[in-house]
Amino acid sequence: xxxxxxxxxxxxxxxxxAGGKDxxxxxxxxxxxxxxxxxxxxxxxxxxxxxxxxCASDVLVDIVIDGIKTVxxxxxxxxxxxxxxxxxxxxxxxxxxxxxxxxxDFNKKQMKIVLSDCGKVDPEDIxxxxxxxxxxxxxxxxxxxxxxxxxNEIKLSGLRGRGGAGFPTGLKWELAxxxxxxxxxxxxxxxxxDPGAFMDRAVIEGNPHxxxxxxxxxxxAVGSEKGYVYIRAEYPLAVERLRLAVKQAEDxxxxxxxxxxxxxxxxxxxxxxxxxxxxxxxxxLIASIEGQRGMPRSKPPFPVNKGLWEKPTVIxxxxxLANIPYIIKKGHAWYSSYGTEKSKGTKVFALTGKIKNxxxxxxxxGITLREIIYDIGGGLDEGKNLKAVQTGGPSGGCxxxxxxxxxxxxxxxxxxxxxxxxxxxxxxxxxDCMVNIAEYFTRFTQSESCGKCVPCRxxxxxxxxxxxxxxxxxxxxxxxxxxxxxxxYIKKTSLCGLGQTAPNPVLSTIKxxxxxxxxxxxxxxxxxxxxxxxxxxxxxxxxxxxxxxxxRVCPQEAIVGDHKFPHRIEHIKCIKCGACYDICRLNAVxxx
Numbered sequence: 173x174x175x176x177x178x179x180x181x182x183x184x185x186x187x188x189x190a191g192g193k194d195x196x197x198x199x200x201x202x203x204x205x206x207x208x209x210x211x212x213x214x215x216x217x218x219x220x221x222x223x224x225x226x227c228a229s230d231v232l233v234d235i236v237i238d239g240i241k242t243v244x245x246x247x248x249x250x251x252x253x254x255x256x257x258x259x260x261x262x263x264x265x266x267x268x269x270x271x272x273x274x275x276x277d278f279n280k281k282q283m284k285i286v287l288s289d290c291g292k293v294d295p296e297d298i299x300x301x302x303x304x305x306x307x308x309x310x311x312x313x314x315x316x317x318x319x320x321x322x323x324n325e326i327k328l329s330g331l332r333g334r335g336g337a338g339f340p341t342g343l344k345w346e347l348a349x350x351x352x353x354x355x356x357x358x359x360x361x362x363x364x365x366d367p368g369a370f371m372d373r374a375v376i377e378g379n380p381h382x383x384x385x386x387x388x389x390x391x392x393a394v395g396s397e398k399g400y401v402y403i404r405a406e407y408p409l410a411v412e413r414l415r416l417a418v419k420q421a422e423d424x425x426x427x428x429x430x431x432x433x434x435x436x437x438x439x440x441x442x443x444x445x446x447x448x449x450x451x452x453x454x455x456x457l458i459a460s461i462e463g464q465r466g467m468p469r470s471k472p473p474f475p476v477n478k479g480l481w482e483k484p485t486v487i488x489x490x491x492x493l494a495n496i497p498y499i500i501k502k503g504h505a506w507y508s509s510y511g512t513e514k515s516k517g518t519k520v521f522a523l524t525g526k527i528k529n530x531x532x533x534x535x536x537x538g539i540t541l542r543e544i545i546y547d548i549g550g551g552l553d554e555g556k557n558l559k560a561v562q563t564g565g566p567s568g569g570c571x572x573x574x575x576x577x578x579x580x581x582x583x584x585x586x587x588x589x590x591x592x593x594x595x596x597x598x599x600x601x602x603x604d605c606m607v608n609i610a611e612y613f614t615r616f617t618q619s620e621s622c623g624k625c626v627p628c629r630x631x632x633x634x635x636x637x638x639x640x641x642x643x644x645x646x647x648x649x650x651x652x653x654x655x656x657x658x659x660x661y662i663k664k665t666s667l668c669g670l671g672q673t674a675p676n677p678v679l680s681t682i683k684x685x686x687x688x689x690x691x692x693x694x695x696x697x698x699x700x701x702x703x704x705x706x707x708x709x710x711x712x713x714x715x716x717x718x719x720x721x722x723x724r725v726c727p728q729e730a731i732v733g734d735h736k737f738p739h740r741i742e743h744i745k746c747i748k749c750g751a752c753y754d755i756c757r758l759n760a761v762x763x764x
Contacts, residue, residue: 177208177260178236180291181247184377184409190230191249198252208260229271235259243271274550278529281547283510283536285518286494290378295413298420301381307426309500310388314432322393323349326496328504330516335361335452335489336567336593337669338515338582344486347476348394351484358391358399359480361457361489365404365449366565367616369596371520372490374532376403376410379494380417384440386493388426389500391438394486398439402457405444415442449566449620452594453668454479454487456622467622468668489594491520511537515581519592525562525599526552535580542576545599556601560684564593566613566620567673569680570606589680591673605702606685607692610678611639617674628671631662635678644705647693652682701763704748708764711752713738715760722752722761 181187181196202208229245235255236242242265244255251269259265294300301307313322327342348356360383364372376383387399403411418440421427429437443461450456451466458480460466479485495517499507508516515537521544524530528550535544541561545551552558560570569590571578578584582592600609618632638655641647659675666672682689691697698706711722711731716738723731723739730746733739741752753761 176236176238178234180234180236182230182232182291184374187231188409192231194249195231195233195247195252198249199256202253202256206256206261208256229275232271235265243275244269245271245275274529277550278531278533278548281535281539281543282533283518284534285498285507285510286375286382286491286520287378287532287534288498289382290375293379293381295378295380296416298381298417298424301379305501306381306497307385307421307424309497310385310392310426311432312500313389313392314434314436319349319393319395322389322500325504326393326499329499329507330504330511330514331492331495331499331507332515332582333488334491334495334519334594336564336591338592341488341492344476344488345390345393347474348484348486351477353484355398355481355483356394356396357480357483357485358387358394358396359454359457359461359485359487360387360399360401360403360493361452361454361487362401362403362407362410363445363452363457364407364490364594365447365452365620366567366594366596367613368522368524368562368598369565369594370522371532371595373404373407373410374522375490375494375520376407376414380410380414381421382494382497383414383490384417384421384427386488386496387440388421388431388438389496390486390488390493392436394484396486397437398441400461400480401440401442402445402451402461403442404447406447411442411444418442448622449616450622450668450670453670456668457487458485465622467624468670470667491595512579512581512583514583519580519595521595521597523549523597523599525597526556526558526601526604527599528553537581538579540577540579541571544580544597545576549599552599552601556603558599559602559604560600560606562598562600562609562677563596564591564673564676565596566616567591567669567676568593568596569676570600570609570684571680572684589683590676603700603702605643605698605700606681606688607639607643607698608700608702610681611636611643613677614639614674617670621670621674625665625667625671627662627665628667628674631658631666632671632674634658635662635675639678642689642692643698643703645692645696645703647689649693651693652686652689656682704750707748707750708743709741709746709748709750709753710762710764711739711741712760712762713740715758717758717760719758721755721757725751725755727751 179199181192183192231247233244233247234241289304293304323345331341332338362372445451448466451460453468454475456466456468475485511517518534518536520534523533558573560572562570571588614636618636621628623629638651659679662675663672691699718736728745728747730742731739753763
């Protein structure tokens with residue numbers, strides 16, 4: 173009996189790294205040998221893992237037979253033949269390799285708008301996107317809507333910028349529309365640089381045409397004929413697929429002159445960024461496109477009035493633009509039915525850290541942290557307790573486990589001392605030191621400061637120095653108060669968002685984990701046993717058998733003792749690298 177067979181293999185970065193290409197080739201080889209006619213295609217999801225967003229289950233493979241989909245997880249090339257024989261030919265799925273209830277739970281509380289077509293469309297084939305109603309929204313606005321109607325639709329939807337600031341998107345468009353100028357620009361901000369964040373990259377890798385279509389609609393609403401995508405050069409797959417998407421859209425007449433058979437023109441230029449975090453700030457990004465050093469300037473004037481080459485410019489990030497086609501397609505009432513009163517719609521997050529189900533998720537605004545961590549993320553590994561959730565990247569803050577029922581929206585997080593940010597979410601457990609976390613993010617922002625303004629350039633340096641004092645056992649009474657005072661000055665006086673938010677990790681960890689700072693300063697101890705300068709290693713004589721494993725790995729020859737007799741550590745030589753602790757299988761090496 174003839175059947176429609178479709179096999180989709182995750183070919184995102186993680187899928188490729190886990191062997192996705194080999195699996196795809198194996199399906200093709202076996203189909204050729206057995207003379208099976210099937211559609212075997214690459215399927216890049218919106219994230220690193222695959223179509224389901226569940227990173228822990230990579231490589232994911234969909235087998236769709238006559239519309240009935242079965243998902244296999246952890247697929248390896250040597251599993252392919254059995255899947256073909258038993259499932260595709262024999263009609264009996266291989267149950268032990270199928271994605272289990274974890275996948276069901278992972279998706280149960282998600283609401284996918286931006287990610288709805290990721291994993292369903294081939295990111296390298298415009299026809300695949302068109303078959304999923306792609307470019308229908310752009311066609312609709314050109315054929316039946318005035319620019320003011322489009323702007324009004326976005327305003328009514330309540331969409332706010334997903335890059336972190338949360339400015340109303342429709343209002344930004346309206347201001348740019350009203351600005352008087354002969355030229356206006358649209359910029360897609362794809363300069364994603366937060367540690368632990370990969371949302372925008374994954375959206376472009378999984379469905380680049382949704383971003384292109386969003387830019388076309390934005391250009392029509394604002395009255396622009398030229399757009400830029402500012403994207404990191406270190407995102408090679410995203411850049412490759414974006415370039416291909418732009419070329420395919422040009423060939424279809426969706427970009428270029430007289431697009432959609434109208435009298436409108438619109439072109440997109442892809443500008444590669446060099447990977448400076450500050451270039452995520454809109455005025456620094458503009459300077460970079462203009463060929464200048466990527467440094468911010470004071471505002472006003474805002475870019476909607478004087479932006480790129482002093483022309484009115486709309487800057488939206490990837491996720492914001494990817495929302496646009498779906499809002500136009502389904503209407504503002506549908507979109508605004510999700511979320512809270514002031515934070516409408518959904519938000520894409522990169523869920524990482526000490527959690528079982530790492531991956532990319534999209535959830536309605538207003539969902540609680542508890543639902544994200546436990547219902548979607550599956551909680552932490554057995555025996556581990558949640559300590560905090562770091563949101564908003566290096567500009568965000570740490571929310572303690574005691575506040576798990578907080579709603580995830582712009583207002584609630586700001587009240588808690590953090591931000592939504594672009595969408596990074598890092599889960600921390602009791603093995604994480606909060607002073608060390610603050611030091612890590614401060615080191616990042618300090619090194620990424622462009623140096624233009626003194627509060628950011630010098631202030632973050634002084635913050636980092638104090639944190640280093642504390643984590644190396646040289647903290648003094650009054651250091652916590654200095655951190656708090658200096659942080660407030662930096663927030664109030666820095667030129668741009670980088671400096672204005674850089675102290676957030678410091679202030680939030682002091683607010684919720686002050687006792688850890690005090691333990692470092694007063695007791696010279698790191699409660700989480702992370703800060704190595706505060707650790708003391710010792711060998712338990714009653715447990716040590718004198719096997720010599722620790723002695724052999726010690727780079728300082730700090731461990732002494734005869735074979736088959738208990739060893740000991742000469743602390744004057746010990747550099748606290750932890751090699752002896754890691755190698756000992758008997759747990760004879762203690763750490764305090």
